[in-house]
Amino acid sequence: MKKVAVIWSSPNKNGLTASAKEQISKGIADEGAEVCEIHLNSKNINHCRACGNGWGTCNKNGSCVIGDDFADIYNTLKEADGIVWISAVYWSDMTECFKAFFDRLRRCDATFSHSLTEKRxxxxxxxxxxxxxxxxxxxxxxxxxxxxxxxxxxxxPVVRFNKDYMLPALYDAGKTYADRLENGFDMYY
Structure with missing residues (x-):
């Protein structure tokens, strides 16, 4: 059974982002994959300190010195066969807590461990x-x-205008994604 991490961020647990998360997660699960949901707003995630003159232990050993929920989430992502990233949009960007997590993840993974390379x-x-x-x-x-x-x-992209047809489409997208994780993708990079 394939494992999919669904990592999402919105302060509104009953809003559009949560609905999108529910639909894609249901599609993934209905196709037989295991879903691990991670709600970043419910986690203790601090901002990067840019320690060690800008590059601390993240550059040396792929870990972060901050003692919060980051390491557990990072391990979950490493163990997943696939990752679904979902964020509410603020100022044309990810939420602030999503960016805080993502900045630290990029420092640890891109500079040292490369554990997420080739994740779909x-x-x-x-x-x-x-x-x-x-x-x-x-x-x-x-x-x-x-x-x-x-x-x-x-x-x-999911917006108020298209939510009536995009939310059901996310269910189908989740099913297709789980199937492709199990049976292979026919896309080349």
Whole structure:
């Protein structure tokens, strides 16, 4: 059985981002994969301190000196066969706690351990306001994944305007993603 980490961030546990997370997670589970949901807003995640003259232990051994929930989440991502990244959109970017986690992850993984290289990912950005900014958010997220050698297999913007047809589509996307993790992707990079 394949394991998929669904890592998401929104302070609203009942909003659009949570609905997107529910739909894709249900599709993944219904296709037979194990889903591990990680709600970053419920975790203790501090910002990078840029210690050690800018590069501390993250550059030397792939770990972070900050004693919070980061290491446990990082280990979950290492053990996963695939990762779904979901963020609410603020100022055309990921949420602040998502960025705090992602910055530290990139420092540890891209500079030392490379444990996430070749992970196949799905990217989802959810905007409850005008919807502007979802594409920029997805671009920023993918740029970080590229630093770590991960592969984005889909980039999905969900906004108030399209939620009635995108939320059901996320269920189908989750099923397809889980199937491809099990049976292979036919996309070349």
């Amino acid at each position: 990912c799905m990217l989802i950005a959810c905007a409850g306001g005008t919807g502007r900014g979802t594409l920029e958010c997805l671009t920023q997220l993918e740029r970080g994944l590229v630093h770590m050698g991960m592969r984005a297999y889909d980039r999905i």
